[in-house]
Amino acid sequence: MPATWDWEYAWEITPDLIEGMVAIVVATVLGMIVAVILGLFLALGRRSDNKWVSYPVAWFIEFVRSTPLLVQLFFLFYALPQITFLPRAISTMSPLVTLVVALGVHYGCYCSEAYRAGINSVPRGQWEASTALNLKSSTKWRNVILPQAIPRALPPLGNYFVAMFKDAPQGSAITYAGVLFVARALQSADFRTVEPFTIAGILFLMVSIPAAMAVRRLERRVAYESD
Amino acid sequence: MSQIEYGPEPGAKGAAAVEMRQVTKAFGELVVLNKLDLDVDPGEVVVIIGPSGSGKTTILRVVMTLERIDDGYIQIGDRQLYHEEKNGELVRASEKHIRSVRSDISMVFQHFNLFPHMSARENVMLAPIKVKGISTDEADEKAQKLLESVGLGDKLDHRPSELSGGQKQRVAIARSLAMEPRVMLFDEVTSALDPELVGEVLNVLRELAASGDMTMLMVTHEMGFASEMADRVLMFDKGRVLEQGPPDKIFKDPDHERTKSFLRAVLSH
Amino acid sequence: MLEELFLTSRQYQNLLEGTWVTIQVILGSFALGTVMSLIMGVARLSDKGWIRGSALVYIEFARGISAIILLFWMFFALPILFGLGGMPPMLAGILALGLNMGAYGAEIVRGAIQSVSKGQYEASVALNLSPRDRLRHVILPQAIPIILPPYGNLTIEVLKGTALVALISLTDITRVALVMRQNRVLSDDPVSVPFLFINVLIIYLILAQIIAQLFKVAERRSAKKFGST
Numbered sequence: 001m002p003a004t005w006d007w008e009y010a011w012e013i014t015p016d017l018i019e020g021m022v023a024i025v026v027a028t029v030l031g032m033i034v035a036v037i038l039g040l041f042l043a044l045g046r047r048s049d050n051k052w053v054s055y056p057v058a059w060f061i062e063f064v065r066s067t068p069l070l071v072q073l074f075f076l077f078y079a080l081p082q083i084t085f086l087p088r089a090i091s092t093m094s095p096l097v098t099l100v101v102a103l104g105v106h107y108g109c110y111c112s113e114a115y116r117a118g119i120n121s122v123p124r125g126q127w128e129a130s131t132a133l134n135l136k137s138s139t140k141w142r143n144v145i146l147p148q149a150i151p152r153a154l155p156p157l158g159n160y161f162v163a164m165f166k167d168a169p170q171g172s173a174i175t176y177a178g179v180l181f182v183a184r185a186l187q188s189a190d191f192r193t194v195e196p197f198t199i200a201g202i203l204f205l206m207v208s209i210p211a212a213m214a215v216r217r218l219e220r221r222v223a224y225e226s227d
Numbered sequence: 228m229s230q231i232e233y234g235p236e237p238g239a240k241g242a243a244a245v246e247m248r249q250v251t252k253a254f255g256e257l258v259v260l261n262k263l264d265l266d267v268d269p270g271e272v273v274v275i276i277g278p279s280g281s282g283k284t285t286i287l288r289v290v291m292t293l294e295r296i297d298d299g300y301i302q303i304g305d306r307q308l309y310h311e312e313k314n315g316e317l318v319r320a321s322e323k324h325i326r327s328v329r330s331d332i333s334m335v336f337q338h339f340n341l342f343p344h345m346s347a348r349e350n351v352m353l354a355p356i357k358v359k360g361i362s363t364d365e366a367d368e369k370a371q372k373l374l375e376s377v378g379l380g381d382k383l384d385h386r387p388s389e390l391s392g393g394q395k396q397r398v399a400i401a402r403s404l405a406m407e408p409r410v411m412l413f414d415e416v417t418s419a420l421d422p423e424l425v426g427e428v429l430n431v432l433r434e435l436a437a438s439g440d441m442t443m444l445m446v447t448h449e450m451g452f453a454s455e456m457a458d459r460v461l462m463f464d465k466g467r468v469l470e471q472g473p474p475d476k477i478f479k480d481p482d483h484e485r486t487k488s489f490l491r492a493v494l495s496h
Numbered sequence: 497m498l499e500e501l502f503l504t505s506r507q508y509q510n511l512l513e514g515t516w517v518t519i520q521v522i523l524g525s526f527a528l529g530t531v532m533s534l535i536m537g538v539a540r541l542s543d544k545g546w547i548r549g550s551a552l553v554y555i556e557f558a559r560g561i562s563a564i565i566l567l568f569w570m571f572f573a574l575p576i577l578f579g580l581g582g583m584p585p586m587l588a589g590i591l592a593l594g595l596n597m598g599a600y601g602a603e604i605v606r607g608a609i610q611s612v613s614k615g616q617y618e619a620s621v622a623l624n625l626s627p628r629d630r631l632r633h634v635i636l637p638q639a640i641p642i643i644l645p646p647y648g649n650l651t652i653e654v655l656k657g658t659a660l661v662a663l664i665s666l667t668d669i670t671r672v673a674l675v676m677r678q679n680r681v682l683s684d685d686p687v688s689v690p691f692l693f694i695n696v697l698i699i700y701l702i703l704a705q706i707i708a709q710l711f712k713v714a715e716r717r718s719a720k721k722f723g724s725t
Contacts, residue, residue: 204565
């Protein structure tokens with residue numbers, strides 16, 4: 001093994017790979033913002049009394065959750081530009097924007113399920129009290145239901161954040177300069193495979209494992225407080 | 228009801244004595260068993276009574292090795308349960324040794340703990356096949372005999388979910404007997420039953436006790452049964468034996484005030 | 497425009513060949529993943545600290561590393577490290593996806609085993625069953641109905657993950673589509689890119705539904721066989 005590992009080279013490429021990690025984190029944070037907001041709308045849409053809203057939303061969520069993120073990414077990157085009637089701004093998104101939209105929509109569907117579970121777990125009595133107090137729908141949602149639903153949805157949302165982080169490197173397939181893209185570029189340029197991919201993996205673990213532990217702690221705290 | 232045939236094989240040793248010496252068990256700060264000394268003769272039926280939290284269930288659990296003792300010695304027959312001899316000295320036993328001695332002990336639980344995914348017959352057959360290595364046919368025959376002798380000959384292929392509480396407990400007793408133990412422990416085995424189902428279980432226990440072939444250690448609230456079938460009754464409180472004696476003595480003329488007040492509270496329903 | 501939604505029969509044939517590759521990958525990954533899930537899930541509950549610890553290390557590592565990075569590392573770096581010439585992409589795909597799946601599956605198995613009532617464990621001790629027989633005949637059968645629903649979801653996630661093998665040039669559905677896209681300018685029947693990918697998505701959707709149905713059947717049968725009702 002020492003013969004195939006060049007420490008000098010390893011130290012040399014690490015800064016570039018760290019930059020790639022930062023790019024992954026950026027994409028994940030932006031994607032999560034989209035997912036969290038979109039998810040809430042999808043959840044509310046699914047609960048709509050209007051069947052013309054709730055059914056299509058449910059199908060859309062099922063469709064997105066059952067199909068690979070990678071293919072959705074390719075669809076946005078390769079297929080949208082071919083659709084002539086779309087405005088140019090949408091049909092030619094940069095790799096970062098494409099990745100953020102793909103992550104946001106894909107995980108927005110997962111987040112919507114987390115919100116749904118959170119909303120459904122709010123005790124029935126809260127809904128009935130709101131009716132008894134004759135609260136407006138917007139007041140009921142903003143002041144009674146959501147404040148109770150969202151804390152319960154936080155641990156799954158945290159899990160999706162970590163999951164999205166692990167999916168973000170797929171952006172390398174559409175040339176987004178995340179850590180995997182950098183590793184592949186180094187592979188082509190320097191003809192070395194062991195150091196780039198190994199360091200990429202190590203850097204990744206250094207971020208994802210603490211993040212997962214933080215989410216687990218959040219899970220325990222929420223469970224503790226709800227008892 | 229026919230005679231309970233758990234038929235120890237010829238050459239088997241029959242009921243075993245239980246000797247507990249200075250047994251101590253604590254859960255964190257709480258000392259549940261406090262240097263307990265307890266002797267049970269082979270074939271003796273000993274009933275333990277006492278308030279909840281007194282530690283009486285823990286006595287059964289440490290004998291069944293569901294909890295491990297912190298200190299002290301437990302002897303089953305002529306073998307130490309938690310210790311073995313190595314180079315002439317008594318040391319903490321290996322798991323292998325504990326398992327070997329444990330084969331002489333069995334336990335029936337308050338909540339039955341039958342295997343829900345197996346029929347009554349399969350529940351009784353499993354352990355003899357897997358632990359004693361007897362053939363499936365032989366185990367089947369024994370299971371049938373045992374279940375018939377506890378009055379469940381027509382429920383052989385029923386699942387536990389299809390049985391009443393009393394029937395489940397009788398299956399549990401048959402299941403334990405199939406392993407031919409020399410000591411049997413009964414942890415409040417009628418407490419979870421509807422009152423009208425208690426009798427059928429007590430009948431089975433009565434036969435077992437009357438045979439004199441089984442050492443029985445029971446925790447129970449069934450004072451009627453105890454006064455009828457027990458050779459000895461132990462009043463247990465705060466981790467120690469408060470007093471013990473024949474049922475007549477304990478139930479009719481106990482020495483301690485605590486025993487008196489406990490019996491008053493229990494027997495007043 | 498609706499005619500464009502449907503591809504030519506030759507294009508469907510290509511996609512079908514890609515589908516067969518995808519199916520091979522998912523089957524292989526599922527097999528490896530299930531073996532790892534069972535072994536590691538049980539290992540997490542072992543009495544021996546080093547077994548528990550090793551299982552934990554595997555789970556944290558194989559989960560934390562993200563399937564795509566593991567895939568690239570296995571395909572490009574691993575062969576060099578061990579002096580092998582190269583690695584067949586199918587093998588790299590199955591290894592990466594299978595080990596990744598095993599880590600998630602192990603937690604499902606562990607949780608299910610722990611949720612089997614303690615009384616079952618105690619009855620097994622009272623009957624002096626060996627730990628192995630206890631696991632095989634008492635605990636696991638009761639754990640299976642609990643394992644199946646989340647395990648079905650996990651399997652669908654792995655199906656989605658198989659698309660990643662396109663990036664190491666294994667000709668699964670996604671790769672076939674990418675090649676078709678690239679060659680469309682040269683080919684005799686040019687394909688509309690949006691509809692191409694929509695077809696691909698629909699194929700994955702169908703596969704996911706098949707998996708979901710298979711698990712539903714398995715759940716029903718296991719509830720009957722192993723369940724308490």
